[in-house]
Amino acid sequence: MAHEPHDPQNHDHPHDHPHDHAHGSGSELSPMDLRVRALESILVEKGYVDPAALDALIETYETKVGPHNGARAVARAWVDPAFRDRLLADATPTLREIGVGGRGGEHMVVVENTPDAHNLVVCTLCSCYPWPVLGLPPVWYKSPPYRARAVIEPRAVLAEFGVTLPGSTRIRVWDSTAELRYMVLPMRPSGTEDLDEAGLAALVTRDSMIGTGLPRHPGARA
């Protein structure tokens, strides 16, 4: 069912007046801005891309998804053992219970840190990352040093992130080589008995759900 594309001679966005997407005025554009603007103009003018979809996509992933979603899941798991069990057994529908899911989280796997085993997530081949749970990945997660080293020297990588684990703690590295997406369930910090779910969620850092960090201690927030 082929879509009939717009006629380039008869559309809403003539080439000479590219619609303004808040990417600056022409006089300030870098070569990359110009290159992308040219591509965008072509794709829009030829009718392959709806500018409204473009804006919606960018807005969704710039502002709507983020590690607050994962933090809610972690906090819930800390206070609700049945939720925790479901999360570890079948993460995707369990995350849906709290409204988290979608593109990049279709097949979620949650791996739990314990005193004996620490989990670390990487994608050596590209940048697979659980978008609906953690948002878009930071640059370091997508960069060669992390992708190269996480699988061969995870302890050295963790040390650079300030995470030093006992020698007796096994390190479990998860290389996201298919469409499964991983989230780490970190251990609940001590001294958090009095915190409610929202208070706990505030301790859950993005890095603690990748495995390159640990949750904050309540004292550290004071």
Place this chain on the structure above:
Amino acid sequence: MAHEPHDPQNHDHPHDHPHDHAHGSGSELSPMDLRVRALESILVEKGYVDPAALDALIETYETKVGPHNGARAVARAWVDPAFRDRLLADATPTLREIGVGGRGGEHMVVVENTPDAHNLVVCTLCSCYPWPVLGLPPVWYKSPPYRARAVIEPRAVLAEFGVTLPGSTRIRVWDSTAELRYMVLPMRPSGTEDLDEAGLAALVTRDSMIGTGLPRHPGARA
């Protein structure tokens, strides 16, 4: 036995007047020329490098060594079975018999092409090459495509060089991962019965001694 370096305040080549090494006048120098000139000035002025040694090194490897040395060895092997046997059994002293040897050829190995087996030489890790026998290597030999592909798809590489071998011919790839240096002894072309050693040497191409080519046929020279 430490060498006493020149005093930078008291030497023959003050910085403001770098000696001319025939690398063009200052006004024409590229950024790389300038960068290298600066390094050379420092190394010479500090007394680490003798400009005469620099010139001798460049002249030696630019003009004195080259594939004519290897070609002489191949032609000799074609006409002198005892030389061929010695060349295959212990190449380094055998090449010395015809005055070929030195830096980059201290530990030579000669591998012989036969109707059953074709040899191909590469250095996947850097650019090891038998300098006294073949001269400095061409850029393609040192470049990623050749270094990457020669070991995994030698037939495809050979085909790009115009060398198509019968399926029954085994391909023997030699990766120069230590200080041994390889030279291929190609098969003598047919129709060369009347040629003398010099005439045969003229058929021996550089590529035929790397394995990416075959010797010329006498007809091809006419």
Place this chain on the structure above:
Amino acid sequence: MNGGQDLGGMQGFGPVAPEPNEPRFHAAWEKRVFGLAMAMGLSGRWNLDASRAAREALPPGEYLTSSYYAIWLKALERQVTAHGLATREEIASGTVSAPAAPVTRVLKGAEVEPLFDRGFPSDRPLDVPARFAVGERVRARIINPPGHTRLPRYVRGRTGTVESVHGSFVFPDSNACLAGEAPQWLYTVRFSGAELWGEAAEPGHAVSVNAFESYLEPLA
């Protein structure tokens, strides 16, 4: 493809370098590339695996010296021209000079939220049973396909243990070259650090990868 993307176990890149504030995007153009790649990925002319293949087909030196979204941009430009959706001249100039080609779908603004909230599952039912079972020892095959694959070099030829059987999923090696989804059983296979990296490996670590059935063979 043993390209610049296959980074596991490489050395010499220096430390991991988190950025202050960690901006999601570093320039206005990065956002646009992100959105364009996502939108065009739904055009029906290619799929996510094909986009990954296009990114990793950049020459290794270019891949390793390009920023993340520059890789996306270059791959998208290649896809657009390779599929005849625009000419090189058009995307260089920004001026349309050739007729549009058909696409299967144009994602509409109102579709983004429901579609992306639902996601794009890649599990596919399969009639044949899984070949391997949890706990079984398997060897990652030695394969070096010139096209897309999701079996990283660092596990090839190494022996591991099946940790999970996940069901059957779209096979990227086939899907990336638009040769069909050809679903296969997907496993998680755990390899010890010593098996992957030798005796000098950091003690007590293991790496798990997700491996399609054809990537694996039973121990002889």
Place this chain on the structure above:
Amino acid sequence: MNGGQDLGGMQGFGPVAPEPNEPRFHAAWEKRVFGLAMAMGLSGRWNLDASRAAREALPPGEYLTSSYYAIWLKALERQVTAHGLATREEIASGTVSAPAAPVTRVLKGAEVEPLFDRGFPSDRPLDVPARFAVGERVRARIINPPGHTRLPRYVRGRTGTVESVHGSFVFPDSNACLAGEAPQWLYTVRFSGAELWGEAAEPGHAVSVNAFESYLEPLA
């Protein structure tokens, strides 16, 4: 080091591209770099293995996008500054501002011909016998040293056959970090194409590498 230099088996670089006329040098500066690197290699402050290590220590993306003599230049600059022979400021400016440091030797012009004609053999006698014999099946060890090594990744963990025993030679992994020549027996080991690259390998090819004894282990 699993760096940009370890190229065997990589894909995506495109065709081999011989140049017309094949100039030995492409610019005046390349000749100077060649000569400087050769001369400084005899200064006694480092050796050929250390120079190779310095070149492959360039970040992989930089290694793969630098021309051959640009790699030599960058490595030489690093060696000169790392060994305290000159400061970064000096080599950036070309102006000497710090005293010279001692070197063991300054190669003289008249020495070049006799020295280079004689060469620099790297075989070294060894009292212990060779561990492996011609015809023996051996496995290339799985090692991933962060420093220099001459065992390429593509043979690690693979099984081959000892073709030759060459005598004992300077061990590059030790020599490169100036930790001594530590000679070892050197072998040629032949691997079948199928062992290295799997069932889809080109038929009837084999790859031989020169492997030091500590790179190899007997088949269990």
